[in-house]
Amino acid sequence: MAKKSIKIRAKAKNGVVTVKALISHKMETGLRKDKKTGKVIPAHFIEAVDCDHNGAPVMNAEWGVAISKNPYLSFKFAGASGDTVKLTWKDNTGKSDSLETKVK
Amino acid sequence: MQRRHFLKNTMATGAVALAATSGLLVPLKVLAWNKEAFDAKDVQSAMKGSIGTELTEASDKITIKAPDIAENGAVVPVTISSALGDVKSITILSEKNGTPLIAKFNLKGKAEAFVSTRIKMGKTSNVIAICESGGKFYSARKEVKVTIGGCGG
Structure with missing residues (x-):
C-alpha cells in the first residue's frame, strides 16, 4: 500500500502510555443509498483492530458499522517511552493495514 | 453460550495467526467477526x-x-x-x-x-x-x- 492509512501518536507520562490513533477508512454501513443511482452502497467497514505493545497484545477491538468514518481511537496502558506500539486493522472485505511506532 | 464463544474466538485468532505467519492472507472475515451480535x-x-x-x-x-x-x-x-x-x-x-x-x-x-x-x-x-x-x-x-x-x- 502506497499510503499509510494509520496515524498514531503514543506518549508516555508517569508510566502510562496514551495512544491516539486515526485510521482513514470510509466505514460504510451498508444502509446508505447512492443519491444518483438509488443503489445501496455495500457495507465496507473495519471489523477488527488489534494493538500490540512490545509484541504482546494489549487490546483488540471488535467494531461494528456504528463507528464513525475515519475512526479515531484512544486507549492507555502501562508502559514507558521507547516501547513499540503496533496497530493493525482489518475490514470486512479482507483488506488490512498496520503501523508500528515508538512511544515518545 | 460463553464456552461456545470462547471456542469460536480462539479458533478464529489461531487461524489468523497461522495465516499471518505462513504469509497466506486469506480473508477470514466471517470467522473472526461476531456477526450475530453486531446484527442484533x-x-x-x-x-x-x-x-x-x-x-x-x-x-x-x-x-x-x-x-x-x-x-x-x-x-x-x-x-x-x-x-x-x-x-x-x-x-x-x-x-x-x-x-x-x-x-x-x-x-x-x-x-x-x-x-x-x-x-x-x-x-x-x-x-x-x-x-x-x-x-x-x-x-x-x-x-x-x-x-x-x-x-x-
Whole structure:
C-alpha cells in the first residue's frame, strides 16, 4: 500500500502510555443509498483492530458499522517511552493495514 | 453460550495467526467477526451475543464522557473510563440504533480501563457502557441528544 492509512501518536507520562490513533477508512454501513443511482452502497467497514505493545497484545477491538468514518481511537496502558506500539486493522472485505511506532 | 464463544474466538485468532505467519492472507472475515451480535436488532440480544449475558449491574465507577447534545449523529465522541479494577473488556452500545452494538474492546495485559472513540448514533438515546471486571459485568448509561441522525443518508 502506497499510503499509510494509520496515524498514531503514543506518549508516555508517569508510566502510562496514551495512544491516539486515526485510521482513514470510509466505514460504510451498508444502509446508505447512492443519491444518483438509488443503489445501496455495500457495507465496507473495519471489523477488527488489534494493538500490540512490545509484541504482546494489549487490546483488540471488535467494531461494528456504528463507528464513525475515519475512526479515531484512544486507549492507555502501562508502559514507558521507547516501547513499540503496533496497530493493525482489518475490514470486512479482507483488506488490512498496520503501523508500528515508538512511544515518545 | 460463553464456552461456545470462547471456542469460536480462539479458533478464529489461531487461524489468523497461522495465516499471518505462513504469509497466506486469506480473508477470514466471517470467522473472526461476531456477526450475530453486531446484527442484533435489540439491546438484549446484542448484549447476549457480545458478552454472553444480558444482566449487568449498574455501577457508578464507570464514567462515560459524551456530549449532552450531539449536533451531528454521525460523529459522537465517546470516552469511557472506569475505576473498577482489572477490566477485561469495554462494550459500547447505543440503545436506539438499528443495530445497538457499536464496539467491544478487549483489554489485555497492561491495558488500562480507558477507551475513546467516535460513534454514529441514529437518534437521541442512551449510550450504554459495559465493563467486565472479575467475571462480572457492570454498566453505566448516559443520554445523548442527537439533532441530526448519523445512520442512513
